[in-house]
Amino acid sequence: MLQRSTVLAVLLALAGSAHASTYALTSPGLFWDQANAEATSLGGHLVAINDAAEEQLLLDLFGGTEPLWIGLTDRDVEGVFAWTNGDPLTYTSWAPGEPNNDGDEDYVNTNDFRGPGLWNDGHSNTRQFRGIIEYELVPEPASATLLGVGALAGLSRRKRRA
Numbered sequence: 001m002l003q004r005s006t007v008l009a010v011l012l013a014l015a016g017s018a019h020a021s022t023y024a025l026t027s028p029g030l031f032w033d034q035a036n037a038e039a040t041s042l043g044g045h046l047v048a049i050n051d052a053a054e055e056q057l058l059l060d061l062f063g064g065t066e067p068l069w070i071g072l073t074d075r076d077v078e079g080v081f082a083w084t085n086g087d088p089l090t091y092t093s094w095a096p097g098e099p100n101n102d103g104d105e106d107y108v109n110t111n112d113f114r115g116p117g118l119w120n121d122g123h124s125n126t127r128q129f130r131g132i133i134e135y136e137l138v139p140e141p142a143s144a145t146l147l148g149v150g151a152l153a154g155l156s157r158r159k160r161r162a
Contacts, residue, residue, distance in 0.1 A: 023047065023061055025068070026131040032107035032124035035069045035131030036084060046071030047134040048083035049110070051091050055117050058132060064116020069131035072108035074099070074121070081108070085134070094119050 026038045039046050047070050049055050062068060071084040078101065081089055095118035099105070105121040109129055112120040 020137045021047075022135045022137065023058065024133045024135070025062065026133060028130050029128040030069070030131065031128055032069050032073070032131070035129070036071070039071075039131055039133040042133060044133040044135040045085045047132040048072070048085050048087040049091060049093070050087060052093075055091075055093055055110075058110070059117050062132065064111050067109045067111050067113075067120075067127070067129045069129050070108050070110050070119070071134070072119070073106050074101075075106040078104075078106075085136075092119065093117055 024042075024044075026035045030038065036046050047058065049058065049070060049072075072081050072089070073084065074081045076082065079099075081092075081099070083089060093110070095112040095114040098112070098119060099108075099121035101121060103123065105123055107124045107127075108119050108121050109127070110117060110119050110132075112118040114120075
C-alpha cells in the first residue's frame with residue numbers, strides 16, 4: 001500500500017510538471033526516418049531525453065543492450081543537434097568520442113555498443129533499429145487538482161478506519 005507521503009510527492013510532481021509521458025517501441029528493423037514516421041503516425045514522437053532520470057527510466061523499461069533510435073538529429077545543421085519535438089537540448093549522454101560525424105552521421109541512437117544509455121550519431125540508411133516512442137500526456141490543471149484531492153481523501157478515510 002502506498003504511503004500518504006509517497007502519493008502526495010507523486011501528485012505534487014505531476015502538478016508541478018509541464019507534462020508527463022508514456023513510452024513504447026516502434027516496429028523492429030527501421031531506419032531512423034521510418035521509426036520517426038511510425039512514431040508520428042501513432043500520435044507520438046521519437047523520445048526526447050531531457051535528464052538523467054528519464055534516461056534511467058528508459059533503461060529500466062527497455063534495457064540497455066538493444067540499440068534504439070531517439071529523436072535527436074543534426075540533419076538540418078551539421079553539428080547542431082536538436083530534438084524533433086522542439087524541446088531544448090539540455091542533457092546529453094554521448095559515448096566517448098561521440099558525436100564524431102564519421103561520414104556525415106545525422107541520427108542518434110541510445111544503447112551504443114560501448115554501454116547502456118550511451119548515445120552515438122549514426123547513419124540512418126545503414127542501421128535498422130526500433131525507436132522509442134514518447135507520448136506526452138498533458139493533464140488539465142483542474143483534473144490534476146481533482147485527482148490529488150480525491151487520492152488524499154481516500155487515504156485519509158483508510159487511515160481513520162485503521
